[in-house]
Amino acid sequence: MSTYIDPAHPNRHDPYTDIPDVVIRYLKYLETILNRSPRTVNAYYIDLRGFFRFLLGFRTHADTPSNELDVHELDLAFVRAITQEEIYEYLYYLTNECANKPAARARKLAAVKGLFRYLVRKENLLTYDPAEDISTPSIKRALPKYLSLEESLELLNNIQSDFFERDYCIITLFLNCGMRLTELVTIDLSDFKEDTIRIVGKGNKERLVYLNNACKEALRRYCDARAALPNLTDKKALFVSARTGKRLSNRRVEQIVERCLKTAGLSGRGYSPHKLRHTAATLMYRHGNVDMLALKEILGHEHVSTTEIYTHINTQQLKDAVSSSPLSRVKAAMVHRSDKELPEHQEESNLENLDDNAKGTESEET
Numbered sequence: 001m002s003t004y005i006d007p008a009h010p011n012r013h014d015p016y017t018d019i020p021d022v023v024i025r026y027l028k029y030l031e032t033i034l035n036r037s038p039r040t041v042n043a044y045y046i047d048l049r050g051f052f053r054f055l056l057g058f059r060t061h062a063d064t065p066s067n068e069l070d071v072h073e074l075d076l077a078f079v080r081a082i083t084q085e086e087i088y089e090y091l092y093y094l095t096n097e098c099a100n101k102p103a104a105r106a107r108k109l110a111a112v113k114g115l116f117r118y119l120v121r122k123e124n125l126l127t128y129d130p131a132e133d134i135s136t137p138s139i140k141r142a143l144p145k146y147l148s149l150e151e152s153l154e155l156l157n158n159i160q161s162d163f164f165e166r167d168y169c170i171i172t173l174f175l176n177c178g179m180r181l182t183e184l185v186t187i188d189l190s191d192f193k194e195d196t197i198r199i200v201g202k203g204n205k206e207r208l209v210y211l212n213n214a215c216k217e218a219l220r221r222y223c224d225a226r227a228a229l230p231n232l233t234d235k236k237a238l239f240v241s242a243r244t245g246k247r248l249s250n251r252r253v254e255q256i257v258e259r260c261l262k263t264a265g266l267s268g269r270g271y272s273p274h275k276l277r278h279t280a281a282t283l284m285y286r287h288g289n290v291d292m293l294a295l296k297e298i299l300g301h302e303h304v305s306t307t308e309i310y311t312h313i314n315t316q317q318l319k320d321a322v323s324s325s326p327l328s329r330v331k332a333a334m335v336h337r338s339d340k341e342l343p344e345h346q347e348e349s350n351l352e353n354l355d356d357n358a359k360g361t362e363s364e365e366t
Helices: 021-032 038-060 076-080 084-096 102-122 149-157 164-177 181-185 213-227 250-263 273-287 292-299 304-312 315-323 344-365
Strands: 009-013 196-200 206-210
Touching: 021 038, 021 102, 038 084, 038 102, 084 102, 149 164, 149 273, 164 181, 164 213, 164 250, 164 273, 181 250, 181 273, 206 292, 250 273, 273 292, 273 304, 292 304
Parallel strands: none
Antiparallel strands: 196 206
């Protein structure tokens, strides 16, 4: 198995059985002490399992594909023998064999670094941290991709679904509240109070987001349709399947968004539930004059520096800034005489003057 997360219970996972014991203890530490979400812990599990599978194959020169290697019996002696050079070999493998981008390599290295810090500082099982001095791959900071206001309206006006009320409500919440996919999937009916919704974000951090009129109306219509379902089995979950009555999985919501984008003529452009989150933030910033601190709270960012990426996407501000230059309206003067019309000796004189001017400039700059 590549994951132990149960779609029906996204906040739980089965016991990890195919990784070394020291890694299992580290994952328990992440979940119980650092309060990392089950999905975050599961991501660390996948990355660390891949790391140990690589090391076992690298040391034994095994012909078996790495994803078939059994690493659960690797002991502490194996871990203590890990060197900095082997970690560099792992990063090289991720780059050249797996074609991992810098962001993926940085994430996997973070899992390795976290494990060794834990073994050195918390369990005192190691005296040397081979990953400590390894630099994280530099990541290109890309601007968020988002739908324009016109595209957002096109999406809302062209939803076609067998459960229209539910799917319209999902898109409306994404576009107005800027929540993450997992945040939307895990919403319970009890999370609503008056005109607010309680959202549990990364690290199980809670925040309250106010609902505007569009959200409240979409929720009212959906809840009426939800109450009429004949086989409602998950009575706590907000978004459920019309067929099974159970909570929707992350993948099912992704499929709903994909279908809605397709019917609106917006498929094939790289849009996703997370891009709808970017859209909500962008529209609030560009059209609602929302300041960074308020937007930070709405999105559930830990640091305002994360939110500040949305200050770089107001293209109208950039256009106005360039247009405000005092030189923006200067036009080239008409040239009344071409170089070819100059006498030969005057052309040479001009070239000499240019050389002298260049030398003077170099002297001043030096």
